[in-house]
Amino acid sequence: MSEDLPNLSDSSIPEMAVRKVDPAHEPPAPRRAMAIHAHPDDQEFTIAGTLGKWARAGTEIVSVVLTSGDAGSNDPRLRADSRPALARLREAEQLAACRVLGVKRTIFLHYPDGELVADLGLRRALTRVIREVQPEVVLCGDPTAHFYGNSYVNHPDHRAAAQAACDAVFPSAGTRLIFPELLEEGFEPHSVRRLFLHGVEKPDTWIDIAESIDLKIAALKEHKSQVGKTDIGRRMREWAAEDGKQRGLEFAETYRVMVLVDEA
Numbered sequence: 001m002s003e004d005l006p007n008l009s010d011s012s013i014p015e016m017a018v019r020k021v022d023p024a025h026e027p028p029a030p031r032r033a034m035a036i037h038a039h040p041d042d043q044e045f046t047i048a049g050t051l052g053k054w055a056r057a058g059t060e061i062v063s064v065v066l067t068s069g070d071a072g073s074n075d076p077r078l079r080a081d082s083r084p085a086l087a088r089l090r091e092a093e094q095l096a097a098c099r100v101l102g103v104k105r106t107i108f109l110h111y112p113d114g115e116l117v118a119d120l121g122l123r124r125a126l127t128r129v130i131r132e133v134q135p136e137v138v139l140c141g142d143p144t145a146h147f148y149g150n151s152y153v154n155h156p157d158h159r160a161a162a163q164a165a166c167d168a169v170f171p172s173a174g175t176r177l178i179f180p181e182l183l184e185e186g187f188e189p190h191s192v193r194r195l196f197l198h199g200v201e202k203p204d205t206w207i208d209i210a211e212s213i214d215l216k217i218a219a220l221k222e223h224k225s226q227v228g229k230t231d232i233g234r235r236m237r238e239w240a241a242e243d244g245k246q247r248g249l250e251f252a253e254t255y256r257v258m259v260l261v262d263e264a
């Protein structure tokens with residue numbers, strides 16, 4: 001081993017990865033957080049209570065939306081050339097929802113809806129935005145979640161977005177010589193401290209969203225093309241109540257949290 005190569009990383013050694021999250025204590029709002037999702041409205045359905053709460057506690061939030069939801073309607077009048085107009089509508093709805101939540105910046109990456117693949121190109125694109133924004137926390141779905149109950153097959157775009165997000169967070173965002181072309185573009189490595197996965201079977205972290213459930217519902221209602229006239233508020237309260245039950249909370253959102261940089 002050359003003496004010119006000090007500080008070799010040992011962070012990929014599994015034995016190092018024994019960290020316990022304390023479920024009795026809600027983690028504090030981070031300084032900067034990034035949410036990564038496949039479609040406009042994914043973030044509102046899943047983590048908007050957390051984002052609304054954190055934004056009001058001073059967290060700078062950046063939302064990354066990989067597709068623009070341009071396949072998100074089965075109106076029989078639509079044709080293939082309707083997709084750009086639908087994308088514009090759904091981006092506008094997402095921006096309105098982000099305004100309600102207090103999101104500082106929304107980034108659309110314009111991948112085609114319904115065709116998302118967790119390939120190296122997507123991982124590189126996410127590595128680039130993570131290195132640029134330098135979030136302390138990244139929130140995304142659970143890439144291993146394929147089936148929920150007996151009636152919902154997790155959308156392949158959701159799985160691809162979650163997989164690419166996790167793989168960009170670790171190891172490529174923090175590893176200097178992965179995607180060396182990003183160094184050439186001026187993006188230095190950045191280590192995300194915590195990864196919040198939502199939609200997990202066995203959560204270890206509960207965020208109390210009693211104070212932000214109304215914000216979540218208001219944000220979701222901005223996705224007018226998707227939620228229409230359904231009583232989305234009632235459904236969201238039922239979901240959040242179900243998630244809170246285990247910890248005695250009126251309304252909660254739940255996560256598995258990966259502690260990637262130990263703050264102790």
Ligand SMILES: [Zn+2]
Nearest residue numbers: 038039042155
């Ligand atoms: Zn979706």
